[in-house]
Amino acid sequence: MNEQRDIFILGIETSCDETSVAVVKNGREVVSNIISSQIDIHKRFGGVVPEIASRNHTMAIVNVLDEALKSANITLDDIDAIAVTYGAGLVGALLVGVSTAKALSYMLKKPLIKVNHIRAHIAANYLENSLLVPPFLCAVVSGGHTELVNIKDYVSYEILGSTQDDAAGEAFDKVARLLGLEYPGGPQIDRLAKTGNNNIEFFKHAKTISDGYSFSYSGLKTAAVNYIHNEKAKGNIINVPDVCASFTYYAIEPIVEKAFTATLNLGYENIALAGGVAANSYLRSRFEEMGKKYNINVHIPKLILCTDNAAMVASMGYYNFINKIDFADMTLNAVPSL
Secondary structure (H helix, E strand, O other): OOOOOEEEEEEEEEOOOEEEEEEEEEEOEEEEEEEOOOHHHOOOOOOOOOOHHHHHHHHHHHHHHHHHHHHHHOOOOOOOOOEEEEEOOOOOHHHHHHHHHHHHHHHOOOEEEEEEHHHHHHHHHHOOOOOOOOOOEEEEEEOOOOOEEEEEEEEEEEEEEEOOOOOHHHHHHHHHHHHOOOOOHHHHHHHHOOOOOOOOOOOOHHHOOOOOOOEEEEEHHHHHHHHHHOOOOOOOOOOOHHHHHHHHHHHHHHHHHHHHHHHHHHHEEEEEEEEEHHHHHHHHHHHHHHHHHHHEEEEOOOOHOOOOOHHHHHHHHHHHOOOOOOOOOOOOOOOOOO
16 A cells, blocks of 8 residues: 655745745645744834835745755755745735746646635644644734634634724734834733733723624724823823733733633634734733633644744645645736735
8 A cells, every 4th residue: 555645835925024935744844934034124114114025025035945945955846836825915025925936836837826824824733733633713813814713624714703993913013103112013012011010991891892703903902092192191101011011901801702702612622823913922821821721722833833934824735735725827916905
């Protein structure tokens, strides 16, 4: 009886300000995962400048590809398929990755697989735990998305609830800018919150942030903005760590509460986190605490797999590949609002 051969997927990720190429074996094993970050470039502007991001992706992509192959100790001929993020993200940035993937697919005559950026973040959990299999509940928390997703199968999803306006990550970034914190703001708030106290009542109850499984961060963001402006107008010195700790509490607690309520209602034994805000230490610790309380297995990717990276793209690409879905041709285009 012939043993099933290994499948190697080359992943490409350029949706925002990280240029990344990775090689993943059988959807679970990271063979290489090279990330070239533009944080230091955009830091001077206080946020990502789309045009600058696109130009830097163009300059970095070939070198990152070469390094990923070298690190994996394989050649392009060993690759079974090319997976690429085609949305959501910045259109110019996405186009660099999509164009590179199309060129490789055409040149190598290898399958081209399109990958949804958010589904890729969810797939990061498969790289972290080889025993995790659907079904499970995943809380996707990032700069552009905050939603609870019922992962029915590797390629079958149901969104139970999502943000009705701003995403959690966007709210963190806005408050960070108002506090004069360095870009990226989320990690700065996380760092300062550890030294602060949750003693500012932005809302009387955290649950008023949203109803059902949906989320809303515009009200919380406005409350935090008003507090900061009012304190400045009064000439008061703002206790930045306390603001960070309090804002973190109000932003994170509804996610924790709703995610575990959904998991219990579904009768699942596993819950996962995904997205850039999944790197937040308070969110991670609260998931661990609630997991122990309800005897639910908690799965959280390591920090390098929470932020944008190509390994997660390759993992999702693998499951698309073996399930024969989301194959693309040379007409593939970027879909920024996917």
